[in-house]
Amino acid sequence: MTLRAIHHTGLVVTDLDRSIWFYHDLLGLPFANEPTPWFDGEDLARGVGVPDARLRQVSLWVGEHATLELIEYANRPASSTAPVPNHHLGAAHVCFRVDDVRAKKAELEAQGVEFYSDVNVVDDGPLAGWRWCYFSDPDGLALELVEIAYYLEDERRAAAEAYVRSRPPLAEVGTRSQVDRA
Numbered sequence: 001m002t003l004r005a006i007h008h009t010g011l012v013v014t015d016l017d018r019s020i021w022f023y024h025d026l027l028g029l030p031f032a033n034e035p036t037p038w039f040d041g042e043d044l045a046r047g048v049g050v051p052d053a054r055l056r057q058v059s060l061w062v063g064e065h066a067t068l069e070l071i072e073y074a075n076r077p078a079s080s081t082a083p084v085p086n087h088h089l090g091a092a093h094v095c096f097r098v099d100d101v102r103a104k105k106a107e108l109e110a111q112g113v114e115f116y117s118d119v120n121v122v123d124d125g126p127l128a129g130w131r132w133c134y135f136s137d138p139d140g141l142a143l144e145l146v147e148i149a150y151y152l153e154d155e156r157r158a159a160a161e162a163y164v165r166s167r168p169p170l171a172e173v174g175t176r177s178q179v180d181r182a
Contacts, residue, residue, distance in 0.1 A: 008059060008067040009094050013139050016056055016072035022138050023068065026111055027096075029060035032067045038074060050075075068094065083140045093134070093142035101131045101147035108135065126159065128152055 013019040016035060023029050040054035048055075054074040059067040084091040098104045101119050109115065116134040123129070129150040135143050 006066055008069045010069040010071055011141055012071050016070060018138050019070045023060055032059035032061045086142055093144055095144035095146050098145050098147055101145050104145055105133055
């Protein structure tokens with residue numbers, strides 16, 4: 001059985017209503033479902049792996065087939081006050097594909113969104129054709145805009161096949177030190 005697509009990406013936020021203002025009103029993502037009321041129960045707690053989970057959520061469309069799920073937990077730990085830094089285990093970001101990254105960046109900057117840097121342009125290597133930049137949501141969660149100016153499909157396929165042929169054996173994976181990986 002093949003994985004067919006990414007259905008949704010979920011983000012835990014501190015204030016669902018504030019996040020709806022950002023993602024729906026500012027970024028323009030339409031509702032896939034309206035915000036839920038608070039809900040809890042043993043099945044939910046077991047299903048999300050959080051004891052005594054109590055949450056509410058909303059899903060917003062990103063394109064035709066995927067959604068962004070925003071979740072507010074009523075019992076989020078008091079120690080959970082900042083997002084995971086981008087280079088920490090478990091860190092994640094959501095990347096939105098756009099037709100013109102510079103135009104979208106300027107549009108969002110005009111609405112007060114601050115970006116980490118100017119648009120980065122990649123014209124060689126595995127990400128050739130990418131034009132990208134990062135910004136944050138109101139909780140400091142990392143988001144990215146990317147424009148794919150071109151894609152070298154044959155080159156990427158050949159390079160991926162070469163990697164598979166030359167990668168380390170599974171028994172060695174995870175045993176190398178950070179220095180060995182650099």
